Amino acid sequence: MATQSDPHASEFSAAELEFLAEDEMIEIVPNMRMETLNLICGDFGPFHPQIATQVPLWLAVALKKRGKCTIRPPEWMSVEKLTQVLEAERDSQKTFQPLPFHYVEISRLLFDHARDDIPDIYMVRSLIEDIKDVRFHKIGTGLEVISQRTAALKLEHLTAMEVNIVRPFVVRALQAFYKLDSPEMIQESDLRANRRFPTANHGPKRQLKR
Amino acid sequence: MSQYYDIDDIIAEDELVPAVFQVSANGVGLFDSSDETNKVEQGSKVELPFWLARELHLRQAVSINLPHCFNQKTREELAADAAHVDLRNRCPYFYELGRKLFTLVGDKTIGTLLLAAFQTRYREVLIKAQTAALAVAPKFLTLLTKEETKLYEAAQSSMVAFKKWRMGGPRFQKASVLGRKRRPFE
Numbered sequence: 231m232a233t234q235s236d237p238h239a240s241e242f243s244a245a246e247l248e249f250l251a252e253d254e255m256i257e258i259v260p261n262m263r264m265e266t267l268n269l270i271c272g273d274f275g276p277f278h279p280q281i282a283t284q285v286p287l288w289l290a291v292a293l294k295k296r297g298k299c300t301i302r303p304p305e306w307m308s309v310e311k312l313t314q315v316l317e318a319e320r321d322s323q324k325t326f327q328p329l330p331f332h333y334v335e336i337s338r339l340l341f342d343h344a345r346d347d348i349p350d351i352y353m354v355r356s357l358i359e360d361i362k363d364v365r366f367h368k369i370g371t372g373l374e375v376i377s378q379r380t381a382a383l384k385l386e387h388l389t390a391m392e393v394n395i396v397r398p399f400v401v402r403a404l405q406a407f408y409k410l411d412s413p414e415m416i417q418e419s420d421l422r423a424n425r426r427f428p429t430a431n432h433g434p435k436r437q438l439k440r
Numbered sequence: 441m442s443q444y445y446d447i448d449d450i451i452a453e454d455e456l457v458p459a460v461f462q463v464s465a466n467g468v469g470l471f472d473s474s475d476e477t478n479k480v481e482q483g484s485k486v487e488l489p490f491w492l493a494r495e496l497h498l499r500q501a502v503s504i505n506l507p508h509c510f511n512q513k514t515r516e517e518l519a520a521d522a523a524h525v526d527l528r529n530r531c532p533y534f535y536e537l538g539r540k541l542f543t544l545v546g547d548k549t550i551g552t553l554l555l556a557a558f559q560t561r562y563r564e565v566l567i568k569a570q571t572a573a574l575a576v577a578p579k580f581l582t583l584l585t586k587e588e589t590k591l592y593e594a595a596q597s598s599m600v601a602f603k604k605w606r607m608g609g610p611r612f613q614k615a616s617v618l619g620r621k622r623r624p625f626e
Contacts, residue, residue, distance in 0.1 A: 244605030338606065370570045374563055395602050398594035399569070403562060406587060410535060410555045 242394050250390070251335035252288035257302040260293065287336065291343045301344040306330060307337065309350050312357040319364045324372075326365060326387040334362060334391040369396055376403055379411075448586055452533035453491040457541065459502040460485050490540060497544055504544050509534055515553060522560035527585045534585045561588060569595035 242250075253271070259282050266275040267289075274285045282302065285293075293299040305311065306329065315327045330336060337358050345351050369385075369392060376383070383400065385393070464482045480486065488502070496502040508514070509531035517525045527534045538554045561584075568580050569592050584592060 244602050248605070342608070366570075370566065373566055376562070377559055391602065395598045396595075398598050399566075399591065402591050402594050403566075406535070406558060406562070406591065407555075409539065410551070410558055 241397060244391070244394075247332070247390050247394060248335045248339065251332035251339070252286060252291070254287050254330070254332055254336060255284045256287050256290050256304060256336075257282050258285055258290045258293065258299040259302060260299040262298050287339060291339060294344050301340065301347045303340060303344075303348045304330070304336070306333070307340070307348065307354060309353050309357065312354060312361065316357055316361050316364065319361055319368070323368070326368065326385075328387045329361075329389055331389050332391075333358070333389055365392060373400065373403075376400070376407065380404065380407060448533070449536065452536035453540070454489050455507065455531060455533055455537050456487040457490050457493050457507045457537075458485060458505040459488045459493045459496070460505065461502050463501055465501070490537065494540070494544060504541070506541065506545060506547060507531065507537070510538065510541070510547075510550060510553070518553065518557050522557045523564035524583065526583045527561075528583060532586045535587055562591070565592050566595070568592065569599075
């Protein structure tokens with residue numbers, strides 16, 4: 231497993247998020263017969279050949295590695311769906327498309343372990359890559375709005391990995407703004423009088439275009 | 441409030457600020473090395489570290505002036521293009537020192553100045569942290585104050601960690617003791 235996350239970097243490491251994502255359910259088609267598995271996290275199975283069933287991703291990957299099943303890629307992981315999402319992402323500058331919370335991790339796990347089960351894998355992979363890039367760019371431009379009046383950010387439909395990547399930066403930035411914006415430092419009248427850079431009282435006042 | 445164990449907070453208080461002695465003081469000639477009397481006259485200007493200046497100021501022994509990094513020239517430069525002012529060279533703890541000085545010096549404009557400067561520079565840090573390749577970064581990094589550098593590094597390191605994970609590499613890390621040949625017992 232991953233090393234413990236660095237307390238100064240982010241709350242989770244990428245590998246830890248991947249570990250969390252492995253609890254997501256996915257459909258598999260087993261090719262063997264096995265009784266129901268009674269695990270702490272739930273009961274899975276029974277497994278009959280050619281009868282689809284829902285299992286956690288970690289179990290699916292484990293079975294897949296042993297050649298005991300084929301994984302059915304999730305519904306959103308199809309070329310049509312992803313193309314739609316990508317177009318919608320590109321169209322709206324402000325909002326994000328709803329995607330599974332762990333879509334980055336799930337897609338990586340499936341690309342690594344079940345590449346033969348995903349139809350059009352090259353297309354799917356590059357679409358997900360594009361979606362990810364568009365979303366990251368949007369996050370970046372979105373963060374530019376942080377300013378002294380920002381108390382919180384509303385980030386709808388952001389996924390685990392995206393949140394995790396921006397977390398250290400956003401937390402630090404918000405803290406810095408909070409410190410600099412304490413009420414005793416900034417007088418309301420002062421702010422209204424000259425919204426941008428105040429210059430000290432002494433010194434020649436230049437007449438600027440109003 | 442300042443944090444007792446924060447090393448940056450401690451170092452920030454080590455910045456020199458110009459101060460004027462309101463009273464004459466004996467035995468502290470090292471502040472004002474111009475004569476051999478081992479004495480500081482009333483009205484002499486000295487540069488004191490902030491932590492000392494604050495204590496003396498609270499005892500009304502000195503009055504504090506604003507250091508160079510808050511002078512008119514810097515303010516004008518910040519107003520012109522805050523993102524490209526070399527603040528590290530002037531004062532690596534620009535914001536921290538500014539906030540500390542604010543309560544002691546009667547200048548009410550500092551608060552707004554700090555906020556406006558950070559606002560503009562924050563945006564630049566954000567853009568650079570996302571886009572700039574590591575080759576471009578060093579030149580830009582030399583302009584940043586300590587706080588901004590940390591912000592930049594926070595953004596960079598999490599992005600680098602993510603990219604590393606995505607590129608793959610060994611999925612399992614081997615403990616260093618494994619695979620080593622066992623030493624035969626003596």
